[in-house]
Amino acid sequence: MSAVVDPGLxxxxxxxxxxxxxxxxxxxxxxxxxxxxxxxxYATFEEMLHLLWFDRLPDRAELETFSKNLARRRELPxxxxxxxxxxxxxxxxxxDALRMGLSSLDSSDRSVDEQALxxxxxxxxxxxxxxxxxxxxxxxxxxxxxxxxSALLMMLEGKTPxxxxxxxxxxxxxxxxxxxxxxxxxxxxxIIATHSDLISAVTGAVGALKGPLxxxxxxxxxxxxxxxxxxxxxxxxxxxxxxxGERLMGFGHRVxxxxxxxxxxxxxxxxxxxxxxxxxxxxxxxxxxxxxxxLRLLDEYKPGRNLQTNVEYYxxxxxxxxxxxxxxxTPTFAVGRVGGWIAHCREQLETGRLIRPGATYTGQDxxxxxxxxxx
Ligand code: ACO
Numbered sequence: 001m002s003a004v005v006d007p008g009l010x011x012x013x014x015x016x017x018x019x020x021x022x023x024x025x026x027x028x029x030x031x032x033x034x035x036x037x038x039x040x041x042y043a044t045f046e047e048m049l050h051l052l053w054f055d056r057l058p059d060r061a062e063l064e065t066f067s068k069n070l071a072r073r074r075e076l077p078x079x080x081x082x083x084x085x086x087x088x089x090x091x092x093x094x095x096d097a098l099r100m101g102l103s104s105l106d107s108s109d110r111s112v113d114e115q116a117l118x119x120x121x122x123x124x125x126x127x128x129x130x131x132x133x134x135x136x137x138x139x140x141x142x143x144x145x146x147x148x149x150s151a152l153l154m155m156l157e158g159k160t161p162x163x164x165x166x167x168x169x170x171x172x173x174x175x176x177x178x179x180x181x182x183x184x185x186x187x188x189x190x191i192i193a194t195h196s197d198l199i200s201a202v203t204g205a206v207g208a209l210k211g212p213l214x215x216x217x218x219x220x221x222x223x224x225x226x227x228x229x230x231x232x233x234x235x236x237x238x239x240x241x242x243x244x245g246e247r248l249m250g251f252g253h254r255v256x257x258x259x260x261x262x263x264x265x266x267x268x269x270x271x272x273x274x275x276x277x278x279x280x281x282x283x284x285x286x287x288x289x290x291x292x293x294x295l296r297l298l299d300e301y302k303p304g305r306n307l308q309t310n311v312e313y314y315x316x317x318x319x320x321x322x323x324x325x326x327x328x329x330t331p332t333f334a335v336g337r338v339g340g341w342i343a344h345c346r347e348q349l350e351t352g353r354l355i356r357p358g359a360t361y362t363g364q365d366x367x368x369x370x371x372x373x374x375x
Contacts, residue, residue, distance in 0.1 A: 005360050015181060015189060015352065019052055019343050022180040027258035027308075031178060037265050040174035041167075045148045045339070046070060048174045049120065052343035067147060073121040074142030074151060076129065080104045081139065084126065088133035094331045095210040097134075099203055101126035107197035112349065115198040116342045123202070123338045124148060127331040128155030134327075149173065152335065157323075164276040165322060169332075171269040172318055175262050176311070176333055178340030180255075184208040184215070185337075185344050192345040193355045205341045206334055215333050218316035219326040221250030225287050225317075234293040242301045248294050250313030252305075259308040266314035270321055279321030287317050 006012050021030040029036040032051045039048070043057075046067045050058040058066055076084075083104050087097045105122060107115060129139040132155075140155045149170045153161035178185075188205035192198065209215040228237050241248060253260055274284040291309055298307040319329055 003358060009186075009357075012357075014186070014355065014357075015344075015348070017181070017344065017347060018055060019340065019347065020178040020180055022255055024253075024255035025257055027256055027261055029179070029261045031174075036175060036261055040265050041171045041269060043170075043174055045170050045173050045177075045336075048177050049339045049343075052178060052339055053116065053346060068144075070117050070121050070148060071142075071144040071146075071151065073118040074125050074144065076101075076122060076125050077105070080122075080126065081129065084130045084133055084139075088130065091134070094127070094130055094134065094327050095206065095215075095334075097130040098123070098126055098331050098334060099206045099210070101130065102199060102206060103203045105199050107199040112198060112346065116346070119198055119202050119342060120338050121148070124152040124335050125155060127328070127335055128152055131156055131328055131331075156328075162276075162278075164273060164278060168269050168273040168278075168318060169322060172266060172315065172332075173336035173339075175265050176315075176336040178337070178343060181344075182214065183211070185341055188341040189344050189348045189352065190355045192348050193352050195349075198342060198345055201345050202338055202341055205337075209330065209334055209337065215330045218250075218312045218319065218329045221313050222316035222320055222326065224249055225283065225290055228286070228290055231286055231289040234290045235297070238290075238294055238297050242297055248298065248307075250316065251294055251298060251309055252307045253310045256308065256310065257306045260310045262311035263309040263314050266311065266318050267309075270314050270318040273318065273321050279323075284317060284321070287313075 004011075019032060021028075021033075023029070031039055031048070032055060034051075039051075043051070044063075044067075046063060047057055049070075050056075050063065050066055080101050083100055084097060087100060092100070102119070102123065105118070110118070125142050132139050137158075140158045142155060143151060146154065147166070149166050150161055153165060153169065181189075184205040187208040188201040191201040191204045228234050238248060270284060273279065274281045291313065295307075295309065298305070315329070315333075319332060324332060
């Protein structure tokens with residue numbers, strides 16, 4: 001079989017998936033067959049997990065059992081909490097702490113189903129526990145009563161969240177739960193394809209997500225809106241960036257050449273959250289004006305490039321409106337995406353082969369060994 005070198009694998013189809021269909025030219029995203037905008041703002045995170053893992057929405061009884069099984073796995077082993085304390089005392093950054101926390105979990109003698117529930121439940125607990133420890137606060141022990149997203153907010157903030165806050169975060173987590181064969185998902189599939197375990201696969205995926213080319217843009221997008229301060233400063237500020245050849249954060253996408261559909265879902269969720277009295281509505285209004293100016297200028301400076309708003313722009317606003325600091329942005333992304341990572345791992349185990357692409361050798365082939373004392 002003849003093969004071509006494809007370094008970023010953009011022209012390579014490495015898997016078949018029923019999980020998400022990313023239609024970059026049309027600006028559409030389907031999650032297990034549902035248009036993302038028709039499911040993400042309405043489903044609970046548990047419903048989304050059930051859909052991704054078992055390919056159908058649960059009925060009421062199934063949802064209750066599934067939610068209980070998830071909730072009772074929230075508690076972290078003592079050793080993991082101690083590790084988090086030690087990491088916080090050294091001010092380790094949150095994505096490193098998440099990687100360390102996940103890799104401290106024990107994968108022995110448990111089924112894939114049990115590991116899947118445990119990893120999703122504990123990812124949220126690790127993120128919240130570490131966030132509090134890093135901010136010199138004692139962790140809030142997980143409560144088994146509420147849903148996953150309420151529990152996450154309670155563990156972060158130590159109080160019962162409003163329904164609006166839960167809905168906004170749930171919409172975000174659902175929206176980012178899966179997105180084709182992105183880098184972290186692929187990393188997870190490569191690991192599980194060796195018939196390793198889910199904890200190892202998710203730990204590897206977290207490592208991939210940590211990279212700034214994958215999970216790290218919402219912070220800079222928010223900084224840009226903060227720097228602009230007032231709508232009248234948007235045009236001179238953005239022109240200066242573009243004149244210096246800089247990129248506007250939160251705009252453009254490798255796959256979407258029209259508006260990223262996730263930007264609309266999160267934009268609407270953010271608008272609803274601000275209107276409910278959360279956060280600073282002036283900031284939201286400023287961000288909308290900045291976005292309009294940015295799109296106009298991108299069209300002027302980069303005609304024909306079709307640079308549109310991407311998911312990161314409204315992610316930044318939504319998480320900021322929830323009161324999350326920038327250091328929590330990428331870990332929170334992981335709390336949502338872990339559902340998709342596991343869904344892909346399950347799919348890989350059911351249908352996949354060991355992933356082992358070839359490489360074209362470009363080194364020398366005419367060398368002879370020279371003993372150390374003759375070099
Ligand atoms: N601002 C200004 N110009 C841009 C931007 C931008 N945000 N994005 C692309 N361009 C320009 C490039 O400079 C290039 O111009 P040129 O052809 O005149 O040199 C042209 O558009 C095409 O750029 P590419 O790099 O080929 O586009 P690519 O598809 O590889 O880039 C990327 C996608 C990396 C997301 C890019 O748009 C970017 O850097 N955006 C800003 C960072 C950002 O928001 N990242 C989050 C993406 S969403 C996610 O990862 C979940």
